[in-house]
Amino acid sequence: MSRLVSVTLVTTLASFALGGLAGCATVAPPRELVEARTTYARVAKGPAAELKPDVLLTAKQQLDRAESAFKSEGDAPATKDAAYIATRRALFAEADANTVAATKAKTDADAAAIAKQGADLNRTKGALAKTQQELDKERTAREDAEKRAAIAMADLQKIAAVKKDDRGMVITLAGGVLFKTDKSELLPAAMVSLNQVADALTRTSPESKIVVGGYTDSQGTDGHNQELSEKRAASVATYLISRGVAKDRVTSKGFGPQNPIADNKSVEGRAQNRRVEIVVDNPK
Amino acid sequence: MKTTAILLPLALLSSAACASFPAPSERLAQAESGARAANELGAANEPTAALYLKMANDQLAEAKRLMAAGENERADAVLQRAQADAELAVQLAKEAKAKAAAKAVGAQISLLQMQNVTNGAAQ
Numbered sequence: 114m115s116r117l118v119s120v121t122l123v124t125t126l127a128s129f130a131l132g133g134l135a136g137c138a139t140v141a142p143p144r145e146l147v148e149a150r151t152t153y154a155r156v157a158k159g160p161a162a163e164l165k166p167d168v169l170l171t172a173k174q175q176l177d178r179a180e181s182a183f184k185s186e187g188d189a190p191a192t193k194d195a196a197y198i199a200t201r202r203a204l205f206a207e208a209d210a211n212t213v214a215a216t217k218a219k220t221d222a223d224a225a226a227i228a229k230q231g232a233d234l235n236r237t238k239g240a241l242a243k244t245q246q247e248l249d250k251e252r253t254a255r256e257d258a259e260k261r262a263a264i265a266m267a268d269l270q271k272i273a274a275v276k277k278d279d280r281g282m283v284i285t286l287a288g289g290v291l292f293k294t295d296k297s298e299l300l301p302a303a304m305v306s307l308n309q310v311a312d313a314l315t316r317t318s319p320e321s322k323i324v325v326g327g328y329t330d331s332q333g334t335d336g337h338n339q340e341l342s343e344k345r346a347a348s349v350a351t352y353l354i355s356r357g358v359a360k361d362r363v364t365s366k367g368f369g370p371q372n373p374i375a376d377n378k379s380v381e382g383r384a385q386n387r388r389v390e391i392v393v394d395n396p397k
Numbered sequence: 398m399k400t401t402a403i404l405l406p407l408a409l410l411s412s413a414a415c416a417s418f419p420a421p422s423e424r425l426a427q428a429e430s431g432a433r434a435a436n437e438l439g440a441a442n443e444p445t446a447a448l449y450l451k452m453a454n455d456q457l458a459e460a461k462r463l464m465a466a467g468e469n470e471r472a473d474a475v476l477q478r479a480q481a482d483a484e485l486a487v488q489l490a491k492e493a494k495a496k497a498a499a500k501a502v503g504a505q506i507s508l509l510q511m512q513n514v515t516n517g518a519a520q
Contacts, residue, residue: 198478
């Protein structure tokens with residue numbers, strides 16, 4: 114029994130002595146301590162050093178405790194326990210730092226998303242403003258055109274009879290103003306009036322069709338009157354086209370003595386019947 | 398008798414106050430609380446967190462066994478391990494959540510970028 118005591122004493126004293134002199138060189142570090150050292154070394158190189166230095170320090174202090182325990186007690190349970198905890202502390206510091214980094218990334222991403230939505234909104238607003246500007250420009254242009262058309266019509270009414278009937282707008286010009294008796298060539302003076310008519314016509318809707326109709330009184334043969342009215346209508350149509358009215362809008366037609374507007378028995382009546390009617394239909 | 402008289406003081410020397418070490422009930426409560434917190438944070442759903450939660454629970458079971466056997470000092474050491482495991486499991490669960498949230502926002506940004514390309518093309 115006393116030998117047991119003395120052996121225990123000697124072994125204990127020897128391990129203390131060896132531990133103190135040789136710094137654990139004779140005892141291999143337990144795997145818990147090796148793991149703690151490796152883990153700490155890795156974590157210390159990572160984001161924890163910058164983001165969570167205080168937590169990393171706590172982990173280092175725990176590792177130091179484990180190293181102290183190893184120095185004084187070798188691979189005793191106390192060393193293993195301390196090392197076990199040291200590994201967890203180091204991993205904790207790492208996870209803590211990663212959490213901070215992820216939270217920051219989310220905050221940054223949220224801010225970027227908001228900024229992006231703001232930029233998208235501004236871009237949409239800009240596009241909307243541009244469209245509105247264009248619409249306003251179009252409307253102003255349209256109003257100007259309408260004004261000028263109205264002015265042209267008002268001026269036209271000074272030199273021609275303008276009315277509306279079921280055919281559309283009808284501009285009536287007296288034959289005596291446009292042509293010499295029994296002729297179909299336009300008088301020079303006629304061109305002045307027709308210039309104004311052409312100007313007014315160009316301001317009407319480009320979709321509307323224009324029919325130039327020639328009419329005579331009832332004197333003379335139908336055949337002669339038909340031919341004369343056709344030629345006169347064609348002369349006026351040709352001239353209007355030369356003054357800028359779109360060619361594909363214009364057709365000419367002779368009606369001879371048909372559709373009189375006045376009584377052919379009187380001089381005045383016959384003069385009125387000798388006419389050219391320019392009909393602008395309503396656009397479909 | 399003589400043996401006991403010599404061995405008992407030695408036993409006392411090698412592990413100071415071993416016989417009168419109090420039952421670590423407070424540390425047990427703390428460690429259990431930590432394991433519960435980790436569980437509530439969803440540690441069980443995240444592989445690494447679940448690993449350390451399991452270790453915490455294993456240590457807790459070992460500690461209780463030791464306490465029942467009267468080995469309070471050893472139980473206390475085991476509970477310290479359990480605490481470290483539980484705290485780590487909690488932090489790992491938090492990390493997983495934060496990463497998932499960051500990823501979700503990242504996905505949203507990619508979606509916004511794709512929509513922008515479509516709108517740009519339409520103009």
